[in-house]
Amino acid sequence: MSQVNKNSTYDRTVGLCLLVFCALLYWNTFSFKTRLFVELNTTFWPRTILAILAIIGLILVIRGKLTDEVREPISWKSLLTAGVGLFYVVLIPVLGFIPLTIVFLTLSFSVIKQDFSRQALVKGMIIAVLATVVIYTLFGQVMNVQLPGGFWE
Amino acid sequence: MDILDSILGGLKLISDPSTAAIMVFGTLCGIVVGIIPGLSATMAIALLIPFTFTMDPVVAMALLVVVYVGGISGGALTAILIRMPGTPSSVATVLDGYPMTQNGQAGKAIGNAVVASFVGTVVSGCFLMAFAPTLARFAVQFFYSEYVAVCLFALAAVVSVSGKSLLRGLVTMTLGMLAATFGMSEVDGLPRFTFGISEFNAGFSLIPALIGFFAISQIMKESMADNRDRLKPGSMVIGPMLPSFSDIYSNIGNYIRSSLIGTLIGVLPAMGGAPAALISYAQAKNASKTPERFGKGAVEGIIASETANNATIGGALIIALTLGIPGDPATAILIGGLMIHGLQPGPQLFTQTPEVVYAIYLAVFFGSIVMMIAMLTLSRYLCRLVDLPKEYFLPILFIVAATGVYSMNNRMFDVGVMVGFGVLGYLFERMRYPLAPFVLGMLLGPIIEDNFRRLVEVDGHAWGLFTRPISLAFLIAAVLFLAFSIWKHQQDQQKSRDSEDAQLENNVAEAEKNL
Structure with a gap:
């Protein structure tokens, strides 16, 4: 029952978020540089879209629930996966592609499998090293991509 | 003569041994990704795009097209064997494919599905070759107002078919x-x-955003999915796979009808393979002399579904190549791939680089032949890919995607964009907000702005939208599309309310009787 109640209001929450989001971005459009003597300047299109989005947001707030479909639960573990991915993006210029990728893959294997035994970590590390070497060779050597070397480069 | 030269030019490029080898590899990659539940043809194309940066545009586009063909076809295998469509396109194949497996006819089901996929791809490829140049010649007459109107029509179409709620489609678009x-x-x-952040000056690049939207969001979803209850194909008896002549002969009408349905639905923006397969399945059931067999293991059902979902490929490519409007998310990424190589989809593609267009045509046929041979000979082994340990391949896919995106411009910002859009795509999907309108909005928004502002700049007003006949026709079509979908939406709601009322009345009557 609580699931149904929660679902009956989430479109309204989306609507409210949209209204706040539109207001903030609309305010930001006043900082755009514009050209003189043009029919439609730089702000025209973003403001039009924001106005449409705000109207839709308002309708969502008023109607509250659009369909009887049950929303699938948002898994915090999945969001954590993305968070770890973002952490990888932030750290890679510092630690470099090869060491960070090996660590990232080894830990990810264990987290998804939910097995932190020594055997699983060793097996994971072997696969991580192999995968990193293959990806590095493919991009760094075959495609000549300058992959981040980290602070020790 | 020009056309013949272009075809021969395309054939020459495609038949180069290294290109042919890349295309065989691409088709197999597509099939493999199509087979693994949770991974889609769209994801396969998105992940392979970075590998095409250093390739010749013809080879790159041929590779992406064959991955598309392989990806759409591969999904049938798991749909038949373990009741789990490898891609959404094969959702209708489950209905009769799995009962056939239970009846010990898995081989017959796979064989017919593969031949149907081949027929659907080839027929729609013929439509693509016949109609794309004509549409391109027509599109040469387009001016600013026509481009605005066509894009508005595409957006109206995509919003109209975006799930149960029009408003949710409008939000994401x-x-x-x-x-x-x-x-x-x-x-x-x-x-x-x-x-004030310099990295934002270049905006959100299309490819990192699309890879995030379709690959990262899927990785996020799959990484925590519980697949312990999934059926295992390992010990199943598959049996002979070549379909019988009588199966093919008695379904000629089914093949033709399903190919037409698939191609037509493929042309409509963002419809894709799944609705095509379901509509075609329903039509085949209506036309059948034995409709009661549908859902219990009817070969006609598998043929209708697989022919139609593969036929969407040619249909989607028709408008993608001639107007730059994607028929589904996979063609949106293909358009992104064209742009990376400096090629702008539209009529000029046909006049300036016809060899690319013909290479794409030929890649559709080449991919379908390789797909058929590979699936008829290797299905027994390919189906074991379902058992691949996802705890290993998902993180590796993330690294491949991140490295691929980084290799575009050597910018970590792009990788951040990819992860950010991945989270957004994941949240949208969980909350039942459709993804396809977002992609089309992102792709068509700049075209509308660019052409609308230039139109007003040149004319001093926007009346051209309503005074030029082609533009007006597209605007009327857009309005009709939206009006029809609003009417249909209300009808559906009324129907569900009526059935709820009837249910309630029945319950009350039953309760009274019991008293």
Whole structure:
């Protein structure tokens, strides 16, 4: 029952978020540089879209629930996966592609499998090293991509 | 003679041994990704795009097209064997494919599905070759107002078919259009929504955003999915796979009807393979002399579904190549792939680089032949891919995607964009907000802005939208599309309310009787 109640209001929450989001971005459009003597300047299109989005947001707030479909639960573990991915993006210029990728893959294997035994970590590390070497060779050597070397480069 | 030269030119490029080898590899990659539940043809194309940066545009596009063909076809295998469609396109194949497996006819089901996939792809490929150049010649007459109107029509169409709620489709479409306004404005070269951060000047690049939307969000979803209850194909008896002559002969009408349905639905923006397969399945059931067999293991059902979902490929490519409007998310990424190689989809593609267009045509046929041979000979082994340990391949896919995106411009910002859009795509999907309108909004928004502002700049007003016949026709079609979908939506709601009322009355009557 609580699931149904929660679902009956989430479109309204989306609507409210949209209204706040539109207001903030609309305010930001006043900082755009514009050209003189043009029919439609730089702000025209973003403001039009924001106005449409705000109207839709308002309708969502008023109607509250659009369909009887049950929303699938948002898994915090999945969001954590993305968070770890973002952490990888932030750290890679510092630690470099090869060491960070090996660590990232080894830990990810264990987290998804939910097995932190020594055997699983060793097996994971072997696969991580192999995968990193293959990806590095493919991009760094075959495609000549300058992959981040980290602070020790 | 020009056409013949272009075909021969395309054939020459495609028949180069290294190109042919790349295409065989691409088709197999597509099949493998199609087979693994949770991974889709769209994801396969998105992940392979970075590998095409250093390739010749012809080879690159041929590779991406064969991956598309392989990806759509591969999904049938798991749909038949373990009741789990490898891609959404094969959702209708489950209905009769799995009962056939239970009856010990898995081989017959797979064989017919493979031949149907081949027929669907080839027939729609013929339509593509016949109609794309004509549509391109027609599109040469397009001016600013026509481009605005066509894009508005495409957006109206995509919103109309976006799930159960029109408003949710509108939300994601408008957000897609908004995301495209970040960074430098193409018309006057001035920055927008940069928040003083220099990385924002270039805006959100299309490919990192699409890879995030379709690959990262899927990785996030799959990484925590519980697949312990999934059926295992390992010990199943598959049996002979070549379909009998009588199966093919008695379904000629089914093949033709399903190919037409698939191609037509493929032309409509963002419809894709799944609705085509379901509509075609329903039509086949209506036309059948034995409709009661449907859902219990009817070969006609598998043929209808697989022919139609593969036929969407040619249909989607027709409008993608001639107008730059994607028929589904996979063709949106193909358009992104064209742009990376400096090629702009549209009529000029046919006049300036016809060899690319013909290479794409031929890749459709080549991919379908390789797919048929590979699936008829290797299905027994390919189905074991379902057992691949996802705890290993998902993180590796993330690294491949991140490295691929980084290799585009050597910018970590792009990788951040990819992860950010991945989270957004994941949240949208969980909350039942459709993804396809977002992609179309992001792709078509800049085209609308660019052409609308130039139209007003040149004419001093926007009346051209309503005074030029082609433009007016598209605008009327857009309005009709929206009006029809609103009417249909209300009808559906009324029907569900009526059935709820009837249910309630029945319950009350039953309760009274019991008393």
